[in-house]
Amino acid sequence: MKIRLGNPLLVSARLEGQYGIVREVASLIDFNAPYCVILRQDAIDLGYPHAANRHPDEERTRPDRVPVFTSWQGIQRGIVVRLNKVTVGPVVASEVDAVVLELQHPRFHTFDFVLGRTFLANCKLTVDVKKGYVNMR
């Protein structure tokens, strides 16, 4: 799949959660993000009510679902949800871990999801900035 190299690098991704609920959202491709990133409301809508929990509460019962990250804001925690399927064009990945992190300025971002390495783990990506495309397969 050939993606035009825009700034930011956006594609449309179909997210399938629990009970067959699907959301199709604009997604940013991040080559180095360890997890995919999803908005809290989308995670709840897709059938993951524990995304609404506070981090300390979730950590008490399921510490494996609260990873710790470093970001520009410092040390942050997120809650992991396991999406049944994430599809970008012909590329499909199952059982994709995504972390719920609130975007700092959500109204100014043109995307609602970040595709990280939990999705890209099975992909081969070729980036050619001169020709202006990213090839994903």
Add this chain to the structure above:
Amino acid sequence: MEEVALGMFPTVFVRMTGRGGGVREFRALIDPGAEYCVIPKVDAFFLGFSEIANDDPTGQASNNLTFATYNGYGKAISIVMAQVELGRMSFKKVEFLALDIPQVTGFDVILGRSLLQFMKLEFDYPRATLRIEERTGELKH
């Protein structure tokens, strides 16, 4: 450049020469999603970019940029590195932002599209390898 191991993150050693001829070499994170390259402010200062030390809020440098990440906004000064060497490839006049990445990440330098525009990159996540090739020709928009 041939294949390098992808590891936890795609990194390579890169040598930078600044205005005064000073050289610093770093293990840099390769990030095609980043528009600019990033270097710590203290190293930019060492490499001859004294405008980094200007923190006067009333007299902002003309090369002061505001950038956006999905985690928030930030400001940094843009500088032009005299030379950047990555493996056997050498590039002149590469734009960097002087910005301190959180220390706990373990990285000082990020290589973004201001340098990667001269290369073709192949991320093979299943095989955990990264292939870097030099590209020639005009930049297409």
Add this chain to the structure above:
Amino acid sequence: MSSTNGLSSEEEGVPVELSISEIRRRHKDRWVAVVVTKRDRNLQPVKGKVVAEDLDRFLLRTKLGAYRDICIFYAGDPIYLPLL
């Protein structure tokens, strides 16, 4: 190599040439400054001499005033995964 007082070069504070992997093992989770002595065919450092190291990257820089050409890196893995 020992001197007359029985100390090795490293114990006497003279930097010893080590492989990058050995440097990462000995100075784990610290920022190191290395003078590179050997490179592979991709000109990536293979061996070097550690001339300074510190837990803090900025304090490390204060020790590098004498070096015009130096290699700096973190000899460890990120404590927390970066999400920048």
